[in-house]
Amino acid sequence: MSDRHTADTITDDALDQLYAELGQLYKENAAAVTALADMARKRNEQMDRADRAEAALARVRGLADRLDEFAENALKTSDRQLYTAIANDIRNHATPAATQATDDACCGKPEGALCVHDVTPPIGEQRERPTPPDGTPYRYHEITAEGWEHCDGCGLWGQWTVANPHECANDRVQPADQTKEQ
Template sequence: MNDRHTADTITDDALDALYEQLDARDAALATYTAQLQRDQAALARVRHLADRLDEFAENALKTSDRDLYAALARDIRNHTAPAATAATRPADQPKEQPVQQEKHTPVDWKALAEQNERRWKDEGNRRATAEAERDGAYRERARLVALVAGGLAEQVVVAPASDVDEPGWQILYATLHGRQCSWHFSPQDADLIEYFDHVPADDPRAQWDGHTTEAKYQHIDYLARALGTPGPFRDR
């Protein structure tokens, strides 16, 4: 039995009901489309994050950093691959060809975010520890340089470091046993050299004579042996 209305038999109430059904379907389709667009945008941002992590992995200096960034990128891609497939599925696929439901574990975005947050925090702690150790080593070196310059140098001047873009850096020029030696000092270590003679960068006493780091420390080694050797020491 056919209950379909025709143009001659349909009533105003039935026509209104049909319009309401169409409006409801249009609203549902609009809601689905908006949600789909939001999901796709979110996935695009997450995939972009994975790409950036790959870039970090390629440019990282430490093997541990490279491994960490690469692992984070893999985790993100593994968790977003099923969601990306679902988000790009055609909305107008005919009913007679139902979409095969994929079997996968639902993405626990909160757990993934917490896991990545813990990794970033651990990495931040490692970096902070490494930077503290590095700064401590530089501070120790600065103390020793200031001691040697103050106790052994025939002449010491401190000038602004024009070769460093960051403000506050200085260069200590010391004449030790007739030879120039120089060291950069960071703003954090400026207090160790504040009592030396400070001069402008163009002062003749603050001009690098071309000595290399290797030659500088060869000269320092020579002075250390000379100071530690009893009696006459062969000059060179």
């Protein structure tokens, strides 16, 4: 026989227990609905924030494009190089790779795959933005005036020339043309 009660066999105590269990299930369901509504609200807030961030990045990339236009129309070579360098620096800091969460896999490669960031930089190249010996940060024009360049592909800084070219380990993006006027 089953333990299921019928109207003829249920006692008052058993009925009270069933109502108590039903009340507990209603409370748990209400808590779950509230938690789900909170998660949906937070998700919507995060999506709105992400949309605003993407719009801001698009405006920054637009600024970099305008700087490229200025570079094309600049009369002096040094001005062209400066505008191009600033535009490239803006793009370096406004790329999805630069703005993605730190817990994502590096370079979009699968977890555990060898990445260009796992390899020690060659002599004369470095990962960090160049700084003078006293440790104070250079301003961008000081970096470029000393011949430093940044590779978008591997993220290295170096003083590359035609005699000492940069060989990027990342085949997706190559550094700026190294045959430009010096």
